[in-house]
Amino acid sequence: MTKKQCPVCGGVHLKCSFVKKAIGDNEFSLVNYVCDDCGEEGDFFNENDKELSKALVQKHLEESLEILSRLERQKRNFAGIERALNIPQRTFSKWKNKKTKPSAPAIALLKFLDVFPWLIDVADNKFDKIAADNILLKHVCSLVKKPGIDRRIIYYNDESQKGIAVSFFHTTTRPGAQRYINEK
Numbered sequence: 001m002t003k004k005q006c007p008v009c010g011g012v013h014l015k016c017s018f019v020k021k022a023i024g025d026n027e028f029s030l031v032n033y034v035c036d037d038c039g040e041e042g043d044f045f046n047e048n049d050k051e052l053s054k055a056l057v058q059k060h061l062e063e064s065l066e067i068l069s070r071l072e073r074q075k076r077n078f079a080g081i082e083r084a085l086n087i088p089q090r091t092f093s094k095w096k097n098k099k100t101k102p103s104a105p106a107i108a109l110l111k112f113l114d115v116f117p118w119l120i121d122v123a124d125n126k127f128d129k130i131a132a133d134n135i136l137l138k139h140v141c142s143l144v145k146k147p148g149i150d151r152r153i154i155y156y157n158d159e160s161q162k163g164i165a166v167s168f169f170h171t172t173t174r175p176g177a178q179r180y181i182n183e184k
């Protein structure tokens, strides 16, 4: 076996050490080389790639478990969601009990369901576009009622246009562009 060389100066006086790095709830030991000849340091031979990708997979898995717990706390019915999304029965429970692991696309889906829980209702309505629009509007209305969100309604009736302009905005931000409804 040839001696490991510094990728910068070609020197062979390398010191190898391990540094601890926290990713998610786990701590990983990552290799670090320091070249005695030029002072360069780092993971010269990409030995950490495998460890890092393992850590990321672990982090996403843990996040998906947290989402499943949250869905349970929100009393979302697993069987109902699985039915709506055409997922085999007890899939969520198997993930939660670590009998099987969700795939990367499944984890992405869980994250969407976590951020946009009304997507389950969209699926429940067989992805019908009009039903989906109505579910979205209902969600927007529920957001508008929340504290911290304000709205501005302006009635227009002049020579060029007639209608109502409504804008919604977080009170911590400036009002965004107005959207015209029932514009004539």
Ligand SMILES: [Zn+2]
Binding pocket: 006, 007, 008, 009, 010, 011, 035, 036, 037, 038, 039, 040
């Ligand atoms: Zn060097």
